[in-house]
Amino acid sequence: MLFDFLVTPRIIFGPGSSGRLGVEAKSFGKKLLLCMGKKSLQSGGMIERVVGPLKAAGLEVVYFGGIAPEPTLSVVAEGLQIARRYGVELVIGVGGGSVIDVAKAIAGLYFQEGRVEDYFTGARELGETVLPWIAVPTTAGSGAEVTRNAVLSDPASGRKQSIRNDSWTARVAVVDPVLTMTMPRRLTAQTGMDALTHALEAYTSRWATPLTDCLALEAAVLICRNLYSAYRKGSDREARQQVMLGSLMAGMALNNARAGAVHALAHPVGIRYGIPHGMVCGILLPFVMEFNLTHAAEKYARLARELGIVSGDGGAEEAAERLLHFVRALKQRLELPARLGEVGLEESDIPELVEAALESGSLAANIRKAAFSDLEEILKKNL
Numbered sequence: 001m002l003f004d005f006l007v008t009p010r011i012i013f014g015p016g017s018s019g020r021l022g023v024e025a026k027s028f029g030k031k032l033l034l035c036m037g038k039k040s041l042q043s044g045g046m047i048e049r050v051v052g053p054l055k056a057a058g059l060e061v062v063y064f065g066g067i068a069p070e071p072t073l074s075v076v077a078e079g080l081q082i083a084r085r086y087g088v089e090l091v092i093g094v095g096g097g098s099v100i101d102v103a104k105a106i107a108g109l110y111f112q113e114g115r116v117e118d119y120f121t122g123a124r125e126l127g128e129t130v131l132p133w134i135a136v137p138t139t140a141g142s143g144a145e146v147t148r149n150a151v152l153s154d155p156a157s158g159r160k161q162s163i164r165n166d167s168w169t170a171r172v173a174v175v176d177p178v179l180t181m182t183m184p185r186r187l188t189a190q191t192g193m194d195a196l197t198h199a200l201e202a203y204t205s206r207w208a209t210p211l212t213d214c215l216a217l218e219a220a221v222l223i224c225r226n227l228y229s230a231y232r233k234g235s236d237r238e239a240r241q242q243v244m245l246g247s248l249m250a251g252m253a254l255n256n257a258r259a260g261a262v263h264a265l266a267h268p269v270g271i272r273y274g275i276p277h278g279m280v281c282g283i284l285l286p287f288v289m290e291f292n293l294t295h296a297a298e299k300y301a302r303l304a305r306e307l308g309i310v311s312g313d314g315g316a317e318e319a320a321e322r323l324l325h326f327v328r329a330l331k332q333r334l335e336l337p338a339r340l341g342e343v344g345l346e347e348s349d350i351p352e353l354v355e356a357a358l359e360s361g362s363l364a365a366n367i368r369k370a371a372f373s374d375l376e377e378i379l380k381k382n383l
């Protein structure tokens with residue numbers, strides 16, 4: 001057995017953990033760039049939970065707000081310009097996966113010459129010198145707080161892909177479930193299904209290891225048991241906490257085992273039709289599980305037994321079928337569209353979408369080898 005496991009050096013988890021942000025940030029410098037989204041923190045006094053501790057610690061905060069979902073290369077370039085103009089010593093990303101990935105890219109590219117595009121296309125090689133950065137997720141799904149890649153889009157080429165480097169790992173992840181309490185129901189469903197997809201794809205990945213298996217299996221259990229409760233009643237603190245823990249663990253597993261066919265398809269589909277990432281993943285997950293069923297039966301069966309949705313004496317295939325049935329039902333209870341056709345997928349686009357998915361590194365990690373015709377069939381079932 002031979003494996004490599006990369007982990008965020010410090011993870012501070014729990015309700016109220018954002019209160020420690022000032023003390024943590026202060027250890028890296030006095031002036032920081034605070035990256036934020038459009039509205040994630042503006043409701044329910046959440047902004048005070050983050051800015052309050054920073055101000056109390058006497059830190060100088062430079063704001064970079066209004067970051068929209070599915071961030072583009074130009075958003076990162078704009079943030080870099082602000083960060084360099086003020087000479088910040090630290091970057092903090094407070095928001096969903098998009099905001100955190102922008103903060104990650106700004107910190108990672110701060111000392112690099114050239115354009116963001118050069119690193120996106122691979123024209124320039126990344127150096128290892130980065131600014132320290134802290135991740136503070138306000139959604140429970142992306143796992144971006146513990147991953148080394150930033151998912152960015154280039155509207156000019158229509159490409160959505162990652163820039164990744166081990167040195168892009170956050171110095172600290174402050175994971176406070178209270179920050180997710182005001183997430184709207186739709187966002188709870190979409191981000192939660194993204195996290196469940198991370199858990200299941202990492203669990204069944206070709207690069208899964210005993211360490212990623214522990215994390216991915218437990219993450220899947222936590223999310224399956226609690227996501228619907230968090231969706232139904234957003235104020236359910238316990239459910240929110242368990243889903244956020246699941247998302248964190250799934251992100252750690254994903255960072256080391258990579259994803260699978262859902263993510264390979266989710267990027268081209270998401271960018272083509274402007275569908276949120278979590279929604280695409282949630283819609284596609286059962287279709288890809290069905291495709292993987294024969295190859296992933298043992299692992300799906302183990303999860304089904306952990307969840308108590310199958311009796312102990314049934315065979316692996318039967319138990320795996322039960323898990324597939326459970327995930328389909330969860331998707332329905334979360335009121336996600338049944339098929340991508342309901343949110344824009346056109347039959348004539350399928351060949352081009354499949355071509356783009358075939359280039360994805362995620363596809364190479366999928367437990368069952370998927371050819372053009374396999375992905376085409378998955379998308380045709382989605383019309």
Ligand SMILES: [Fe+2]
Binds near residue numbers: 142194197263277
């Ligand atoms: Fe994802």
